[in-house]
Amino acid sequence: MSNIIDKVFANAAKFIAIGVLLLVAWIFTVLFEHSLESIEAFGFSFLTETKWAPNLEKFGALPAIYGSVVSTFLAMILAVPLAIGVAIFLSEIAHAKIKTPVGVSIELLAAIPSVIYGMWGLFYFVPIIRDIFGGIGISMLTAGIVLSIMILPFMAAVTRDAMNTTPDILKESAYALGGTKWDVVKDIIIPYAKAGIIGSFILALGRAIGETMAVTFVMGNVHKISADLTQPATSIPVTLANEFAEADSGLYYSSLFELSLLLLVISFTIISIAKFYFLRRKRIGQ
Amino acid sequence: MATIVDIATEKALEVKNFEFTYAGADEPNIKKLTMPIAKHSITALIGPSGCGKTTLLRSFNRMHDLYPGNKYDGEILFKEKNILGPKEDLIKLRTQIGMIFQKPTAFPMSIFDNVAYGLRLQGLKNKTELQDRVEKALQDAAIWQEAKERLRHDANGLSGGQQQRLCIARAIAVEPEVLLFDEPTSALDPISTAGIEELVVELRKRVSIIIVTHNMQQAARVSDYTGFMYLGELVELGRTEEIFVTPKERLTEEYITGKFG
Amino acid sequence: MTHTQKRIVTNKIIMVLSTLSAVIGIGFLLWILSVLVINGVDALSATIFLNEGAPPGNENGGLKHALIGQLLLVSYASLFGVPLGILAGTYLSEYGLKSKLAETIRDISDIMMSAPSIVIGAFVYAIVVAPSGQFSGWAGSIALMIIMLPIILRTTDDMLHLVPSTLREAAFALGAPKYKVIIQVVYRGAKAGVLTGVLLGVARVAGETAPLLFTSFNDNFLNTDMSQPMASLTVTMYNYATSPYEDWQKLGWAAAFILSMFILTLNILGRLFLLKKRGK
Numbered sequence: 010m011s012n013i014i015d016k017v018f019a020n021a022a023k024f025i026a027i028g029v030l031l032l033v034a035w036i037f038t039v040l041f042e043h044s045l046e047s048i049e050a051f052g053f054s055f056l057t058e059t060k061w062a063p064n065l066e067k068f069g070a071l072p073a074i075y076g077s078v079v080s081t082f083l084a085m086i087l088a089v090p091l092a093i094g095v096a097i098f099l100s101e102i103a104h105a106k107i108k109t110p111v112g113v114s115i116e117l118l119a120a121i122p123s124v125i126y127g128m129w130g131l132f133y134f135v136p137i138i139r140d141i142f143g144g145i146g147i148s149m150l151t152a153g154i155v156l157s158i159m160i161l162p163f164m165a166a167v168t169r170d171a172m173n174t175t176p177d178i179l180k181e182s183a184y185a186l187g188g189t190k191w192d193v194v195k196d197i198i199i200p201y202a203k204a205g206i207i208g209s210f211i212l213a214l215g216r217a218i219g220e221t222m223a224v225t226f227v228m229g230n231v232h233k234i235s236a237d238l239t240q241p242a243t244s245i246p247v248t249l250a251n252e253f254a255e256a257d258s259g260l261y262y263s264s265l266f267e268l269s270l271l272l273l274v275i276s277f278t279i280i281s282i283a284k285f286y287f288l289r290r291k292r293i294g295q
Numbered sequence: 296m297a298t299i300v301d302i303a304t305e306k307a308l309e310v311k312n313f314e315f316t317y318a319g320a321d322e323p324n325i326k327k328l329t330m331p332i333a334k335h336s337i338t339a340l341i342g343p344s345g346c347g348k349t350t351l352l353r354s355f356n357r358m359h360d361l362y363p364g365n366k367y368d369g370e371i372l373f374k375e376k377n378i379l380g381p382k383e384d385l386i387k388l389r390t391q392i393g394m395i396f397q398k399p400t401a402f403p404m405s406i407f408d409n410v411a412y413g414l415r416l417q418g419l420k421n422k423t424e425l426q427d428r429v430e431k432a433l434q435d436a437a438i439w440q441e442a443k444e445r446l447r448h449d450a451n452g453l454s455g456g457q458q459q460r461l462c463i464a465r466a467i468a469v470e471p472e473v474l475l476f477d478e479p480t481s482a483l484d485p486i487s488t489a490g491i492e493e494l495v496v497e498l499r500k501r502v503s504i505i506i507v508t509h510n511m512q513q514a515a516r517v518s519d520y521t522g523f524m525y526l527g528e529l530v531e532l533g534r535t536e537e538i539f540v541t542p543k544e545r546l547t548e549e550y551i552t553g554k555f556g
Numbered sequence: 557m558t559h560t561q562k563r564i565v566t567n568k569i570i571m572v573l574s575t576l577s578a579v580i581g582i583g584f585l586l587w588i589l590s591v592l593v594i595n596g597v598d599a600l601s602a603t604i605f606l607n608e609g610a611p612p613g614n615e616n617g618g619l620k621h622a623l624i625g626q627l628l629l630v631s632y633a634s635l636f637g638v639p640l641g642i643l644a645g646t647y648l649s650e651y652g653l654k655s656k657l658a659e660t661i662r663d664i665s666d667i668m669m670s671a672p673s674i675v676i677g678a679f680v681y682a683i684v685v686a687p688s689g690q691f692s693g694w695a696g697s698i699a700l701m702i703i704m705l706p707i708i709l710r711t712t713d714d715m716l717h718l719v720p721s722t723l724r725e726a727a728f729a730l731g732a733p734k735y736k737v738i739i740q741v742v743y744r745g746a747k748a749g750v751l752t753g754v755l756l757g758v759a760r761v762a763g764e765t766a767p768l769l770f771t772s773f774n775d776n777f778l779n780t781d782m783s784q785p786m787a788s789l790t791v792t793m794y795n796y797a798t799s800p801y802e803d804w805q806k807l808g809w810a811a812a813f814i815l816s817m818f819i820l821t822l823n824i825l826g827r828l829f830l831l832k833k834r835g836k
Contacts, residue, residue, distance in 0.1 A: 011733040018735035022647035025640050026661050029705060033664050036679045043682050094577025102571055103578075104363050105318075111582065113827075118585045120756075120823045122763025124790050125812050128797045129588045132805075158584050165581065182400035182462065185356055186413040186469065187390040187560075189567035196412070200403040212670060219672025221766035222790075226798065246674050246766065253678065253770040254691075269678035273671065280667045386560060418559020 040270040046263035055267060061232035061248075063256070068264035070271065072232040076149065076244035077272075080228070081218045083153025083238070088161050089210060095161070096168035100198070101190050112169065119162035127226035130155035135227055142239040145229075150238040152228040152247075159223040164213040171205030172198050208287025215279035219272055221246035245272045298543045299330065300533040302520070307473050307503035308332040308355060309372040315350055318364025324350050326527045327369070332473075337495065337504040339518035339535065341511060343555065347527040348507045352475050355505065356392045357385050373473075390417065393466035393502075394475040398482045399458030401450035406442050409450045409461055413469040428468055435501075436464035437494055456487025463494060467502070474498065476506040480513065492517050511551065515539050523547045596813020599806045609776035609787070612801035619811055621778040625787035626815075628693060628780065629772055630762050633700035637761075638754050641705050645712025650738055662713065665706035676702050677767035685771060693782035696772025700761040707760055711753025712746075719745040748833035752826040759822035763815065765790035789815045 047055060047068060058069025099112050134155060139146030175198045183193045199206065229241025230251040243251075245268050256262045309332070315325040325347045332338050340348040350359075357378065359365040370377045378388055390413065402409050410429040411419075419425055429446075433439040438460040445452070450461055459479060466474060476495065480488040495504060495517050508514050514521050515535060522532040523546070531544045542548045549555060557565075607618025644661070652658025676699050684695040719742050727737040743750070765788075773785040774795060789811045796808035 011736070015733045015735045018738070019647075019651055022643045022651060026644040026647035026652065026709075027657070028640075029644055029668075029709060030661055030664055032702065032705075033668060036676070039679055039682045040675070091577045091581050094574040095581045097570075097574040098578035102574060111578070115582070115585070117820055117823055118589075120759060120763075120819060121588075121816055122765065122790065122819065124763065124765040124793055125592060125816055126588065128793065128808065128812055129591055131797060133587070133591055158588075161581050162585065176400075178396050178398055179400045179402065181358060181361065182394070182396055183402065183412070184361060185358065185389055185394035185396075186465065187386040187416055189386065189563055191567040191570040192416060192563060194570075196404075197402055216670050219670075219674070221672065221674045222794070225794075246672060249674050249678065250766060250769055253681065254773060266678060266682065269675045273675045276670070276672050276675075277667060280670045284663065284666055386564070416560075416563065418562075 037270075037273070040266055040273060043266035044263055044270050046260055047267040048263075050260060050263075055264070056271075059232075059234055063252075063258075063261050066258065066260050068260070070245070070264075070268055072234050073243050073245045073248045073268060074271075075234050076152075076228065076242040076247070077218055077275075079238075080149055080152045080156055080224060080242070080244055081214060083150065084156035084160060084217050085210070085214055087154060087157035088164055088213070091157075091161055092164035092168050092210075092213075093206075095165035096172055097194055099165070099169045100172045101194060112166070115162045116166050119166055122222070123159055123220055124222040126155055126159040126223040130158075130223065131226040138239070144239050145241065147227055147229040147241050148239045149228065149235075149242040152224040152242070152244070153238070155223050155227050156217055156220060159220065160213045160217050163216065164209060167209035167212065168206050171202040171209055174205060175201045204287045208283045211279060211283035211287065215276050215283060218279065219246060219276045221250050225250045297329070297529040298531045298533070299529070300520070300537070302331045302333045304336065305334040306331045307334040307336075307373075308505075310351070310370075311372065312369035313351075313354070313371060314368035315347075315354055315359070316366040316368075317350075317359075318362065318366075323368070324527055325354075328524075328527070328529050330522060330529050330532055332503060332505060333520055334503050335499060335501075336519040337499050337506060337517055338520040338522060338532075339514035340505065340507045340522050340524060341509075341514050341550075342524035342530075343550070344509070346524040348522075348524050349477055351524070352477055352505060352507045354379075355473065355475055356389050356394055357383065358394070360385060390469050391471050392473040392475060393469065393471035395459070395462055395466055395477065395479045397478045399455055399462055401453065401458045401461055404450065405447050406450045406453070406461060407446040410465050410468050412465060417469065429464075432464040432468035433461075435467055435498070436460045437490070437497075438464060454487070456483050456490055459483060459487065459491055460494065463491075463498075467498065471502060473503045473505065476504065476508075478507055478509060481509070488513075511539075523550060525550070592809075592813055592816055595806075595809035596816075599810035600813065604807070604810050608778045609792070609807075612799065612804050615803060617803060617807055619789070619792065619807060619814070621775065622787040622789045622792040622811060623814070624778060624780065625693070625772070625775070626762070626789040628782065629696045629700060629768070629786060629788055630758060632693070632697035632782065633704055633761055634754075634758055636697075637701040637704035637757070638708055640701075641708025641757065642712045642750060642754075644705070645709045646716060646738060646742075648709070648713040649716035650734075650742065662710065665710050668706040669710065672766075673699075673703055673764050674766035674769075677769060677771055680767070680771045688783075690783075691771060691773030691785040693772050693779075693784065693786035696768045696786060696788065697782070699767035699771045700764060703764060703767060704757045704761045707757040708753055711756065712750050715746040715749030715753060716742055718749060748829045752829045755822045755826035755829070759819045759826070762822070763790065763819050765794055769794075 055070050057071055059071045060067050060069045099108060135146035135151055138151045179197055180193050183197045225247050228247045230243045230247050231241040232243050249265060249268060253265055256265055310328055310330040313328045314323045316323040342348050353359055367379045371379055407429055410432050411425050414428055433442050438457055441457055480491050518535045521535045521538040523530045525546055531547045604618045607616050608621040610617035648658045680695050680699040684698060685691055723741055723745055724737055727741045768788050768791050772788055774791045775785045775787045779786055793808045793811040796804040
């Protein structure tokens, strides 16, 4: 009897675990199938066409791709130095008494849903951008900044964790040669934790590019490519969030599915690079 | 009071009524400790775990300052100056008093850059001079033969014993006056240990050495003076052969004969 | 200036800059938190919990519909997601170990944990909403469950792995079958850790908006029928906040506040469980 239960338990567990793999494969397949109509209609030009006009049944993804790339790039430019600064502060400067509370609050802030960041951006940050740059305040720049603030806690926490993997004894050896804190950070900690730090940046990049709610509030969903960052724009997730529930034709839907597939492939690639190239999984304990 | 032998030579360091309290601790870890350290000699610090020997060692280069809240009292004189003052230039102090750790601590860079690290920190940029001094340090640390062909290779490719000698090379490259060894062979095999011990004895000609060890044979083999510490106090400091053959304190004798510890 | 003096000055500058960036970063985050608390507390009242949504201009609008909808969506997602995740995690830690299959599942789950959630919404739209012809609570729950699954799976895997193998061996030595060893020894040993994983997984999906936009959609009134479109705090928050009506915006802040407190509480609880376990 025990034998049978044992087998059932083991196989049920295995079945579900494999189910997770199949689920991911299914997601890709379904998105691909639903993209077919758009892929057949536009082919490769879907990626290079700048016109997104549902009423004309013309769908080009370039403005959304451009928006995703530029807003994420802006967010990274702003967040990376801040995150490094916060991480250095937390791992090397802060007194033990503030290290823990500040560290924990940063981790907790990483858990706040992105929709809250978006809402804050809309009500409190958009007016500031409007006052400084004119226009309506809803823009690529606003999206980039809000996005950077949203990924900052995650990035800072992971960067700090990576820096903290440097053995104390290694740091002490550099101090023992007369190194300053900055010497130790730049010559020992950063080279030692390089892979982890870069990995966490790329992981944050992967998250930022798929982030929807933090930017949907403040980007405007305007399918136009503009070099002027203070103009409204769109990104792949913003387009999806705004238009999916309203699409009214097969081709329109299919184009949105193709955008989803594109986003998934991009994110999957970026996250895989971070995970496999830089952050080899370490099992805790052992 | 501790029994302290007269140090015939000059003193490299003088510890006077030294107390050390870790952050958050109620009691000092080291209590009213007075102890001379002879110049151009090897002084070994022995004693059971928790006796304060490593804590004392890490006070000589103010390593405890890396962690806030630790407190020093009393004096440690180095070149007739108390190094425990709040205005003490720690960067300069640490270039004059070097340290070797329990485990090899090769930095994540090439062998050459490891040894050049301290020199570069001091602003030495001249390539030939750097090369000369790195080579000299590696030779003095008896690792030149093994390292010369792969100076540009990652230092982590060396074996444990080689890495520890590399760390010694790195420390002596900046020509310190005192070298602190914190159980330098605890992570090494017997052959590498013998190599390091030989090297330590050799180095005595140029620097004053303090070595913390949990291995009494090691203290007996390498040191000129041995200090026995117990519960944060110095029990006895004497010439090594006397400490191990005719200790003056009962506690020392009990420890040496293995009655506790 | 000597080289060492230069180093000391550079060090000071960098330390000031780092501290400054910490102050800036934390300042922004405090700003967001204070905005959340001030607007949220200001908008809180009993009517919020008692009344359903109302047309703009009507002062009696509440969030009851969204609160109950949210609860249903997350509960059903957890009802399926938690046991499935734990079971799959059990396979990885206890059966799959370091096999290629187990490692692949770990890798893919790790990636899925960071994958864009809106894409999951699109997927569920395709497999549930489109065939059934309507948005529904079920569709929303399924989307949340898919997002929750890898999180629970990976934490379970890690937490079970922490249970010392001597404990398992001791139980096997007494002749216990594997499933009993797992349920009676391994699960018990990893209870706190697995619970933490569950809390964090629930907290994570509770804050999801994007995958609900076109699955459970929204409803301005109370609906407990999972086969119909259903309100959630997050989507309500989005709709109300982007509306031009001040009373709706106010309700949006109340929803944001309630949701954040809920999520923060789950996160803090999760940490406490882990701390308590480590303290032992």
